[in-house]
Amino acid sequence: IGEPVPPQRVEIHKLRQGENLILGFSIGGGIDQDPSQNPFSEDKTDKGIYVTRVSEGGPAEIAGLQIGDKIMQVNGWDMTMVTHDQARKRLTKRSEEVVRLLVTRQSLQKAVQQSMLS
Amino acid sequence: MQDRLRILEDLNMLYIRQMALSLEDTELQRKLDHEIRMREGACKLLAACSQREQALEATKSLLVCNSRILSYMGELQRRKEAQVLGKTGRRPSDSGPPAERSPCRGRVCISDIRIPLMWKDTEYFKNKGDLHRWAVFLLLQLGEQIQDTEMVLVDRTLTDISFQNNVLFSEAGPDFELRLELYGACVEEEGALAGAPKRLATKLSSSLGRSSGKRVRASLDSAGSSGSSPILLPTPAVGGPRYHLLAHTTLTLAAVQNGFRTHDLTLAGHEESPAWLPLYGSVCCRLAAQPFCMTQPTAGGTLRVQQAGELQNGARVHGVLKGTNLFCYRKPEDADTGEEPLFTIAINKETRVRAGELEQAAGRPFTLSISNRYGDDEVTHTLQAESREALHNWMEALWQLFFDMSQWKHCCDEVMKIESPTPRKPPQALAKQGSLYHEMAIEPLDDIAAVTDILAQREGPRLETPPPWLAMFTDQPALPNPCSPASVAPASAWTHPLPWGRPRTFSLDAVPPDHPLGASRSVAPLPSQRSSRSRGLYNKGPLRTWLQSPV
Numbered sequence: 046i047g048e049p050v051p052p053q054r055v056e057i058h059k060l061r062q063g064e065n066l067i068l069g070f071s072i073g074g075g076i077d078q079d080p081s082q083n084p085f086s087e088d089k090t091d092k093g094i095y096v097t098r099v100s101e102g103g104p105a106e107i108a109g110l111q112i113g114d115k116i117m118q119v120n121g122w123d124m125t126m127v128t129h130d131q132a133r134k135r136l137t138k139r140s141e142e143v144v145r146l147l148v149t150r151q152s153l154q155k156a157v158q159q160s161m162l163s
Numbered sequence: 164m165q166d167r168l169r170i171l172e173d174l175n176m177l178y179i180r181q182m183a184l185s186l187e188d189t190e191l192q193r194k195l196d197h198e199i200r201m202r203e204g205a206c207k208l209l210a211a212c213s214q215r216e217q218a219l220e221a222t223k224s225l226l227v228c229n230s231r232i233l234s235y236m237g238e239l240q241r242r243k244e245a246q247v248l249g250k251t252g253r254r255p256s257d258s259g260p261p262a263e264r265s266p267c268r269g270r271v272c273i274s275d276i277r278i279p280l281m282w283k284d285t286e287y288f289k290n291k292g293d294l295h296r297w298a299v300f301l302l303l304q305l306g307e308q309i310q311d312t313e314m315v316l317v318d319r320t321l322t323d324i325s326f327q328n329n330v331l332f333s334e335a336g337p338d339f340e341l342r343l344e345l346y347g348a349c350v351e352e353e354g355a356l357a358g359a360p361k362r363l364a365t366k367l368s369s370s371l372g373r374s375s376g377k378r379v380r381a382s383l384d385s386a387g388s389s390g391s392s393p394i395l396l397p398t399p400a401v402g403g404p405r406y407h408l409l410a411h412t413t414l415t416l417a418a419v420q421n422g423f424r425t426h427d428l429t430l431a432g433h434e435e436s437p438a439w440l441p442l443y444g445s446v447c448c449r450l451a452a453q454p455f456c457m458t459q460p461t462a463g464g465t466l467r468v469q470q471a472g473e474l475q476n477g478a479r480v481h482g483v484l485k486g487t488n489l490f491c492y493r494k495p496e497d498a499d500t501g502e503e504p505l506f507t508i509a510i511n512k513e514t515r516v517r518a519g520e521l522e523q524a525a526g527r528p529f530t531l532s533i534s535n536r537y538g539d540d541e542v543t544h545t546l547q548a549e550s551r552e553a554l555h556n557w558m559e560a561l562w563q564l565f566f567d568m569s570q571w572k573h574c575c576d577e578v579m580k581i582e583s584p585t586p587r588k589p590p591q592a593l594a595k596q597g598s599l600y601h602e603m604a605i606e607p608l609d610d611i612a613a614v615t616d617i618l619a620q621r622e623g624p625r626l627e628t629p630p631p632w633l634a635m636f637t638d639q640p641a642l643p644n645p646c647s648p649a650s651v652a653p654a655s656a657w658t659h660p661l662p663w664g665r666p667r668t669f670s671l672d673a674v675p676p677d678h679p680l681g682a683s684r685s686v687a688p689l690p691s692q693r694s695s696r697s698r699g700l701y702n703k704g705p706l707r708t709w710l711q712s713p714v
Contacts, residue, residue: 073711076320082709097711128320129710136714 052117055146057108068136068144069103070096070110075129085113087151093117094124094132096148111150118147176202179236191242195235202228215404219298219348220314222404226346227302227311238307264563266337266570267461269454271305272581273414274329275423276312278345279443282319294318296350297440299409304342305332316350317440329584337454337570341414343446345428346406347438407431407438412446416572419452421579451579456567457486458578462560463498464553466491468508471532471543480505482546484560487511487568487575489533508544509535511575512568516561518554529554531561 059066074083074094085095096114099106116124119135127135136144176199205225212218301312312326324345332341410428418426425447432439462484468491469477480491483498490504497504510516515534529551534543548554568575 068714071711071713073709075710078709079707080709082707098713126320129712131320131322133712133714 052147052149053109053114055105055108055110055114055148057104057110057144057146059142059144060104066137066139066142067103068105069100070105071098072116072129072132072136073097075132076126077128077130086115091115092126094127094129110146110148114148114150116146116148120145179232191235191239195232195239198228198231198235202232215350216298219350219404222348222406223298223300223311223314223346226406227309230302230304231309234304234307234309264566267454267456267563267567268334268336269452269457269571269574270331270333270581271335271339271341271419271450271452272329272331272584273303273341273343274449274451274582276301276326276446276448278324278410278428278446280317280322280324281441281443282322283441294320297347297438298350298404299324299345299347299440301326302344302346303330303332304344305335305339308332317347329582331581331584335452337416337572337574339415341450342411343414344411345409345442347409347440348404348406349438405437407436409438409440410442410444410446414450416452416574419450419574419579421449421451421577423447423449451581452571452574453579453581454567454571454574456564456571457575460485460498461564462557463495464557465549466557467547469545469547471545477545477547478505484510484557484564486578487564508533510561510564511535516558516565518558531558 057068059068072094073085074080074092076092078092080086080092081089083089083091083095085097086093094116096105096110096112096116099110099112116132118124119132120141122135124132124135179195180199202225205221205228209218209221209225212221295318297317298314299317300314303310303312310330310332312328312330315324315326317324332339335341408431410430412426412428414426418424425445428442428444428446430442430444460483462482464482465479466482467477467479468482478491480493481495481498483490483492483504487510489508489510490498491506491508492498492502492504496502510533513536516531517534518531529548530545531548531554532543532545534541536542546557548557
């Protein structure tokens with residue numbers, strides 16, 4: 046199965062695109078979402094926030110974020126019990142140019158399996 | 164016992180009505196009558212309530228009615244006193260110098276009120292146990308006017324308490340004191356710790372009966388003024404959920420700003436008090452003031468205007484003094500039809516106005532001069548009025564304007580926009596069988612309006628996030644996320660803001676977007692069948708979504 050990976054700290058420097066500051070990835074999940082449709086979670090009742098897509102060459106990829114990562118914290122704010130919209134807002138604060146994420150990742154093998162299925 | 168208390172209260176209402184009648188103050192009388200009838204409706208409703216949330220709304224209406232009644236009572240007493248004094252002694256001011264100049268009134272509007280919460284980490288990570296919920300609302304008092312916000316339900320998933328409606332006070336002086344009070348009650352029933360005798364004792368001591376006249380008198384004294392006692396009366400004799408004062412603050416002219424500002428909140432109570440909410444200690448809002456001198460014309464008439472340095476005799480115009488400008492129109496009709504004025508003379512704090520003639524040589528009577536400094540240059544206009552009386556009126560209007568500017572201060576720099584408050588959600592017919600609406604016999608007919616107001620129901624059950632632990636027990640689908648371009652929105656039209664708002668995660672200094680419910684992401688309308696459904700903590704919505712959003 047592979048060894049569990051300890052939580053990773055990922056520091057993303059946002060990229061300015063016109064008026065917006067973007068991170069270059071997409072999130073799924075939230076306590077107001079249906080967790081059974083999450084292709085990345087091991088536990089299908091897990092309502093956490095997951096990385097569903099990472100833009101090629103974007104700030105998130107450069108910082109080492111991976112598809113399937115579960116985001117535990119953003120700049121110290123908990124992300125395990127937030128709504129989808131709250132999560133999005135915590136990541137897109139205009140006043141913050143850098144976000145420090147705490148993420149957990151399944152074993153490498155599992156992660157590869159998941160991304161092939163989705 | 165209950166009946167006796169009720170009789171005492173009815174007697175009191177009668178007494179209050181009689182007082183109003185004796186004063187022959189029809190407007191105050193009408194307002195009092197209205198509140199008393201609203202109060203009766205609220206009492207009836209409260210007695211008939213079976214559900215906690217209805218009881219919370221009805222209790223809130225009742226408490227607001229009570230405070231308004233007290234406030235009007237206080238006003239009545241003051242007017243009665245003034246009347247009595249006027250009839251007896253001769254007022255010394257009659258023969259004295261003219262009355263002091265008083266500043267113009269204005270409109271004061273408070274909007275976009277947001278109170279941040281501060282949940283402790285331990286609370287936040289708790290995912291076993293009840294989702295504790297509170298019902299909160301704000302009571303605002305300016306002078307004798309008391310207004311309330313809508314009731315908002317709060318729980319651990321919210322980072323702020325936000326009130327959507329703005330509150331407008333139509334007549335305030337520059338020395339206004341706007342008192343803000345936050346009241347909260349637990350949505351879940353309080354434990355039956357208070358035994359029946361204790362509850363009765365509380366009711367007895369807090370009823371409006373004449374036997375507790377001392378307390379009423381004390382409240383009357385402070386009603387209308389921002390005394391230290393809370394505006395809201397304690398629990399009425401009728402049973403119901405208890406609201407507790409959570410925090411308060413008083414805002415004055417200094418707090419007015421054409422933008423959002425954060426003010427300190429004085430927290431009442433402590434962690435052990437019932438209905439205690441972890442408030443951060445601030446309130447963020449937009450407090451705007453529009454003095455009437457800025458929005459209404461204060462003088463108008465024919466003038467002959469000459470700019471110093473010009474050779475001609477001067478143009479004949481129709482001048483209108485409004486706000487910090489003297490608009491000079493070609494003819495009087497132009498002012499009404501929206502035509503551009505010929506020219507405009509600024510009148511602000513720096514302007515100097517002098518009566519009389521500037522140039523000795525010109526023998527023109529009834530003139531005044533207005534000088535403004537623009538950088539190094541000084542521009543002077545000479546205005547000639549048609550008669551001595553007209554000149555006097557212009558001077559008077561200008562002195563009043565200068566006085567108003569000195570009193571309203573920064574509110575006269577430019578006109579602050581004030582939006583008329585949107586009407587509150589109209590009452591919705593309860594679709595349930597055997598609803599309160601059907602059960603109650605309401606008469607006389609005009610009371611229906613009062614009771615329907617009170618019956619204004621929030622839209623059904625709590626539609627926001629179901630408690631996290633629920634997921635472990637069921638496989639019920641989550642609610643659709645109302646905000647994503649990827650989701651398919653139901654077709655029903657959305658005309659009102661959601662009563663409980665969506666949780667927002669603003670930081671303390673963030674400016675809420677202009678739209679009441681958030682900027683670019685519009686809220687999808689809710690399927691109509693929800694409003695009539697069960698009171699469950701969540702709904703079995705037709706959509707099962709797992710949204711993805713780019714960041």
